[in-house]
Amino acid sequence: MVVRMVEAVGRTSIGAWQRFLGALEELGRATVIGLRGLANLFLPPVRLRLIIEQTEFIGVSSLPIILLTSAFTGAVFTLQSYRAFAIFGAEAMVGGTVGVALTRELGPTLTGLLVAGRAGSAMAAELGSMRVSEQIDALEAMAVDPVNYLVKPRLAASILSMPILTAIFDAVGVAGSYLVGVYLLGMSKPEFLVRLGDWVDWDDIWTGLFKATVFGLLMGVISCYKGYYTTGGAAGVGRATTSAVVVTSVSVLVTNFFIAWLLP
Amino acid sequence: MTDPHHVVDPVTGEEAAIVYEGVYKAFGDFEVLRGLDLVVPRGRITCVIGRSGTGKSVTIKHIMGLLRPDKGRIFVSGRDITAMSDRERRKVRLKFGMVFQNAALFDSLTVFDNVAFPLREHSKLSKAEIADRVQHMLAQVGLSGASSKFPSELSGGMRKRVGLARALIGNPEFLLYDEPTTGLDPILAAAMDALIADTQAANPELTSLVISHDMKAVLGIADKIVMLYEGRVVHEGTPDYFRNSDDALVRQFLEGSLDGPMKV
Ligand SMILES: Nc1ncnc2c1ncn2[C@@H]1O[C@H](COP(=O)(O)OP(=O)(O)O)[C@@H](O)[C@H]1O
Ligand SMILES: [Mg+2]
Numbered sequence: 001m002v003v004r005m006v007e008a009v010g011r012t013s014i015g016a017w018q019r020f021l022g023a024l025e026e027l028g029r030a031t032v033i034g035l036r037g038l039a040n041l042f043l044p045p046v047r048l049r050l051i052i053e054q055t056e057f058i059g060v061s062s063l064p065i066i067l068l069t070s071a072f073t074g075a076v077f078t079l080q081s082y083r084a085f086a087i088f089g090a091e092a093m094v095g096g097t098v099g100v101a102l103t104r105e106l107g108p109t110l111t112g113l114l115v116a117g118r119a120g121s122a123m124a125a126e127l128g129s130m131r132v133s134e135q136i137d138a139l140e141a142m143a144v145d146p147v148n149y150l151v152k153p154r155l156a157a158s159i160l161s162m163p164i165l166t167a168i169f170d171a172v173g174v175a176g177s178y179l180v181g182v183y184l185l186g187m188s189k190p191e192f193l194v195r196l197g198d199w200v201d202w203d204d205i206w207t208g209l210f211k212a213t214v215f216g217l218l219m220g221v222i223s224c225y226k227g228y229y230t231t232g233g234a235a236g237v238g239r240a241t242t243s244a245v246v247v248t249s250v251s252v253l254v255t256n257f258f259i260a261w262l263l264p
Numbered sequence: 265m266t267d268p269h270h271v272v273d274p275v276t277g278e279e280a281a282i283v284y285e286g287v288y289k290a291f292g293d294f295e296v297l298r299g300l301d302l303v304v305p306r307g308r309i310t311c312v313i314g315r316s317g318t319g320k321s322v323t324i325k326h327i328m329g330l331l332r333p334d335k336g337r338i339f340v341s342g343r344d345i346t347a348m349s350d351r352e353r354r355k356v357r358l359k360f361g362m363v364f365q366n367a368a369l370f371d372s373l374t375v376f377d378n379v380a381f382p383l384r385e386h387s388k389l390s391k392a393e394i395a396d397r398v399q400h401m402l403a404q405v406g407l408s409g410a411s412s413k414f415p416s417e418l419s420g421g422m423r424k425r426v427g428l429a430r431a432l433i434g435n436p437e438f439l440l441y442d443e444p445t446t447g448l449d450p451i452l453a454a455a456m457d458a459l460i461a462d463t464q465a466a467n468p469e470l471t472s473l474v475i476s477h478d479m480k481a482v483l484g485i486a487d488k489i490v491m492l493y494e495g496r497v498v499h500e501g502t503p504d505y506f507r508n509s510d511d512a513l514v515r516q517f518l519e520g521s522l523d524g525p526m527k528v
Contacts, residue, residue: 140330
């Protein structure tokens with residue numbers, strides 16, 4: 001009885017330990033491919049055309065969802081905070097509150113989550129299917145470094161696109177907020193704009209865009225890593241894609257907290 | 265094998281171009297290669313046959329360092345590629361062309377761009393020269409009309425021929441074919457075999473290594489046949505040796521019968 005319990009505890013802890021080691025190994029391999037991708041930014045061939053293509057892909061594929069989400073986020077946030085502020089007659093604070101929340105938190109975080117779902121998944125799926133159909137082997141066989149050819153452009157495009165899309169998110173979100181505040185809730189234009197201008201600092205905007213850049217890096221590294229090391233055929237591509245989105249989303253939320261904590 | 269740098273192939277009497285010396289490779293607990301010794305003569309067609317899953321693709325991927333052996337050495341033109349730096353290995357890869365089992369064409373590129381890829385990466389030829397060479401090569405494999413198509417628009421047989429064109433375009437010293445006829449109908453398979461033989465006849469310096477599970481097909485084109493079984497070479501010889509062999513394993517493989525030493 002006691003022996004069985006000890007055995008069971010032993011087995012579980014060995015299992016947990018192995019899972020921990022597995023996670024550590026994954027983290028290590030992801031870091032290595034991320035660093036190799038970044039180092040390749042400074043190594044020839046430059047692959048400018050591929051970088052532009054990938055940036056265009058991420059930007060264009062994500063733009064509709066970013067526009068839609070940002071407009072409605074700004075709108076609903078304005079509606080709710082107006083109702084709350086109205087209780088103690090502070091409706092004028094709506095513009096500023098929404099502006100700060102969007103630029104610092106909602107803009108980068110929601111953009112990170114949305115782009116991970118839209119473009120990160122596509123990157124992981126593309127690299128994954130290139131892996132299982134031996135296209136990555138073919139690159140190596142032709143003496144072309146797949147990290148330089150495949151990972152670098154996607155990494156660069158992710159790092160470049162995320163802040164741009166976040167800036168668009170911020171602007172359209174504020175516009176949505178303005179439309180709801182002024183035309184639906186009947187706030188006066190100066191009332192909305194003065195507080196917006198007073199409260200939103202360049203600091204807020206820069207912090208938000210810095211976060212977005214970090215999220216872009218995370219998405220690029222995680223999606224490329226998951227795709228690059230895909231095994232197990234079509235099912236494996238599906239797993240890699242899902243896991244790229246999930247891991248990126250969690251990393252975005254956790255990193256967001258730590259940046260908010262360290263960069264007040 | 266006494267001196268792996270200067271080996272003469274016992275079957276053809278030719279100088280060895282590629283030598284495997286006691287190569288072991290396992291994936292996890294699963295041992296694929298268990299002491300593989302293999303000599304590939306220069307300027308000839310060598311065929312490696314074995315059942316699906318015996319490690320034929322694994323064998324071929326070791327030559328260019330796409331996989332690393334757990335134990336053993338592999339010599340290409342007398343130089344041990346397992347002891348090379350990445351940069352040296354990349355140089356060696358330029359001497360190879362590889363036709364992958366499922367062609368491994370780049371989905372995102374047209375047929376023309378696929379075939380032009382190695383030249384664009386590694387040569388300093390002008391656009392016009394590249395276009396000339398690509399068109400010439402496509403004509404050689406009977407695909408002149410398909411240059412602007414994408415791989416997804418091609419049949420399996422056409423894809424393999426594009427793969428061959430891509431492998432040949434850099435004038436390789438060694439040409440590796442992974443199951444060139446698998447998945448083709450008998451007529452296309454015969455056409456592919458003829459193409460392999462013609463390619464060899466047109467380039468007498470070329471060393472060809474063909475991986476196949478179809479013994480009958482390789483009897484017609486091989487100068488040397490090597491039979492792989494349970495991770496080792498069990499028979500090697502000329503096609504006549506295999507035609508006249510009364511070894512149970514060889515007979516079973518030739519006749520595709522269920523009775524014999526190999527179990528399903
Ligand atoms: N990268 C890999 N990881 C794990 N197992 C592999 C890998 N490559 C091949 N194998 C396994 O090795 C065995 C031999 O594979 P392969 O060389 O592709 O066989 P074939 O002779 O049909 O070409 C198979 O059982 C395959 O599942
Ligand atoms: Mg195979």
